[in-house]
Amino acid sequence: MNKKCLLIYYSGTGNTKYVTLKLAPKLEQVGFDVDIYRINPLLMEEINLSKYDVVGIGYPIYGLNVPSKVHKFFKKQQFKKGQRVFIYKNSGETYRVNNSSSLVLRKIIKRKKANLTNEYHFMMPYNIHFRYDESLVKEMLTMDEKLMDILVKEIVDEIPNIKKYTFRNNFCNRVLRLMYIGGPINVSFYKVDKKKCIKCGKCVQGCQMKNIYFNKKGNIKFHHKCLMCCYCTLxxxxxxxxxxxxxxWRVNKPYNFKEIEKIELKSPIITNETKGFFKCYIETYQEINKRYKELFKE
Ligand SMILES: Cc1cc2nc3c(=O)[nH]c(=O)nc-3n(C[C@H](O)[C@H](O)[C@H](O)COP(=O)(O)O)c2cc1C
Ligand code: SF4
Ligand code: SF4
Structure with missing residues (x-):
């Protein structure tokens, strides 16, 4: 009988959804029956995890942390004793300061006596801060594909892969947990430019928190339960x-991953000479390539 895997994820603007939908068929190819559950931040229901051999948790890093709703969701869940859990997080850059992002999740999983065996950090473009060049996104997606192969191999062969969290990263993680209240505060300052708004309702329909509405005059308004997911601004x-x-830091216009996947790169974007902000990718690519070679002898 096939082993059962559940991928549970939260996604604000679709990047984590993209990773999840790429990962699921890869796990199926190696013999897992895969179910997918997307966290609805308004529902926050308890789900039945007992029939799964492995549970994967996907989330975007927000302020060096797990998004608050993901934190709350897992507080509610009951794992089987010793149940295998892996984390597949993603974020806009791979600086080490992001490493401890799962700190609160790790604690919850431990407290609930499940067994966190593997954790992976995928690269996806920023939905806040600044827009990524599409060629770089294409290169990142190619490296993510390799990282997914590593994940699948290690999960199927039961090879643990967990990084130790450092005191420094844990400290930064705790400080930026202020983000949990940042969204609701910041939304008080959200404004819609009436001259630009065409009243299409896309933001109203797409906000997972039902935080946006048309008032009686037909203008866009916000409640105060924002997650700062950036769906509306993007x-x-x-x-x-x-x-x-x-x-x-507003980024507008969603990334079209289907089109980006079609881009043919003539030469590498990240090289050993890369300087500045994107330098972090040199080490990340090297780590992925090294592990890939070890596992697949290529
Ligand atoms: C409020 C907020 C905070 C973020 N904080 C970080 C961060 O600390 N580090 C980082 O690398 N990316 C950060 N990002 C970028 C997201 O992690 C990244 O774009 C992710 O792929 C979004 O995934 P989603 O589309 O599934 O929501 C942040 C994004 C948002 C909206
Ligand atoms: S998405 Fe919202 S703010 Fe933007 S044009 Fe449509 S209704 Fe106006
Ligand atoms: S108001 Fe915008 S940023 Fe806030 S939760 Fe809704 S879609 Fe996300």
Whole structure:
């Protein structure tokens, strides 16, 4: 009988969904029956984990942390004693300061007597801060594909892969947990440019928190339960939403991964000479290539 795997994920703007939907068929190819569950931040229900041999948890890093709703969701869940769990997080950059992002999740999993055996950090473009060049996104997705092969091999062969968290990273993680209250505060400063807004309702329909509504005059307004997921600012067709205190970090226009996958790269984007912000990828690519060679002898 096939082993059963459940992938549970939260995604604000679709990047974690993208990783999850790529990962699931790869796990199926090696003989897992895979179910997928997307966390609905309004529902937060308890789900039945007992029939699964392995549980994978996917989330985007927010302020060096697990998003608050992912934290709350897993507080509610009951794992089987010794149940195998792996984490597949993703974020806009791979600086080491992000390493401890799962600190609270690790504690919950341990407290609930499940067994966290593997953790992987995927690279996806920023949905906040600044927009990534599509060629770089294409290269990152190619490296992510390799990392997925590593994940699948290690899960199927039961090879643990866990990084030790350092005191420094844990400290940064704790400080930036202030993000948990940052969203609801920042949303007080969200504004819609009435001249630009075409009242298409895309933001109203897409907000997972049902935080956006049309008032009686037909203008866009916000409640105060924002997760700062950036779905509305990324997807507004007129770039009409001003993101409060973080407005200078607003990114508009979603990434079209289907089109990006078709890009043919003529030469590497990240090289040993890469300087500045993207330097972190040199080490990440090297780590992935090294592990890939070890596992697949290529
Ligand atoms: C509020 C917020 C905070 C973020 N904080 C970080 C961070 O600390 N480090 C990082 O590398 N990326 C950060 N990001 C970028 C996201 O992790 C990244 O774009 C992710 O792929 C989004 O996934 P999603 O589309 O599934 O929500 C942040 C994004 C948001 C919206
Ligand atoms: S998505 Fe943009 S244009 Fe459409 S209703 Fe919302 S703010 Fe207006
Ligand atoms: S208001 Fe915008 S940023 Fe806040 S939860 Fe809704 S879609 Fe996300």
């Amino acid at each position: 997807n507004c067709p007129k770039d009409a939403i001003k993101m409060g205190l973080f407005n200078s």
